[in-house]
Amino acid sequence: MELSSLYVTVIEPSKVQRQIIKGHLNSFGIEQIEEFKEARPALNHMLASPPDIVLSSMHLPDMTGTDLVTQMRRLEALQNITFLLVSSETHYRYLEPIRQAGAIAILPKPFSREEMGFALRSTLDYITDFESENDNDDYEALNVLIVDDSSLSRKYIQQMLESLSIHSIKTAEDGSQALELLDQGERFDLIITDYNMPNIDGKELTEHIRTYSEQPTVPILMMTSEQNESRLAAIQNAGVSALCSKPLSYNTVKQLIEQLVTDF
Structure with a gap:
């Protein structure tokens, strides 16, 4: 095309x-x-x-x-x-x-x-x-968690992932729901999370995963529209694997996922 x-x-x-x-x-x-x-x-x-x-x-x-x-x-x-x-x-x-x-x-x-x-x-x-009808063997086995308080955003990200032949996807409305899934023993190859969320935001979720969870090394891709430099630095220091600005570019997300999966 x-x-x-x-x-x-x-x-x-x-x-x-x-x-x-x-x-x-x-x-x-x-x-x-x-x-x-x-x-x-x-x-x-x-x-x-x-x-x-x-x-x-x-x-x-x-x-x-x-x-x-x-x-x-x-x-x-x-x-x-x-x-x-x-x-x-x-x-x-x-x-x-x-x-x-x-x-x-x-x-x-x-x-x-x-x-x-x-x-x-x-x-x-x-x-x-x-x-495309061709499945991507590199991605189809991935188990991914999407964390975002916007249902529209969750759906859009899921569509992006499905375009990459990623179909094992679970979603959470905020960091609190995400931690519940992790506490129940769910294991993920990649977590994609928003930053600004109620209850537990993306930064707090990342810090908890890195410090207390049973999968502290899982790649975490953080999405944010935040412009404040000090807050962005704090997000980076929390232990995110990559930071992606909103609105999400499909090519950028695709490249970041490829990089994170390869590194992982």
Whole structure:
């Protein structure tokens, strides 16, 4: 599959911005592009003709990009479609739900052709792996635990793992539930956990696993949208094997898992 074969839906109120986005897409050979000014007509069209990727602005006339991706994740026909936000928005209140719902990238306005190219190639690899009938013998025996208080995020991560032929997956809503599974004797080859969670967060979970659990060396991949340098340093010091920023890039997650599994 090539970039030129991608079918893209663009949702952007500004005609000028739509033309800019289309120009970048055309530069990669992508010609199958549907344009919309509002989200609801786009949703109706996507249900009849699902695209490979949705590029949407944050602030739309009829809803926000957050509302849009949340609705998509609740519809069976659209829940696996990759979502790319194009926005100058920086407020945590708007961006965090997008990250939790599994946006493949958040591109700033203005964005470069290189930034879009990275997001498109990550999308292409995700689609190729998701549709591939070939099992990955390196990963299919892995037993993985996903820990995240967002059900949308857990589902998105699980879909990523299944694209890598990882099917032995258990989930926990926070660090407390994860520790219950570990205390029950569950053994995992990899733990993927969010940082910000109620009850027991990712840092506390990591510290407990490294200090008190029966599998203190299990690889732990931590996901976070945290920007504070001192907090990031504290996460690293807790003993995480790798730190991954949200929104999750499929290629980045794939490379990190390969690295962690090989090292382990």
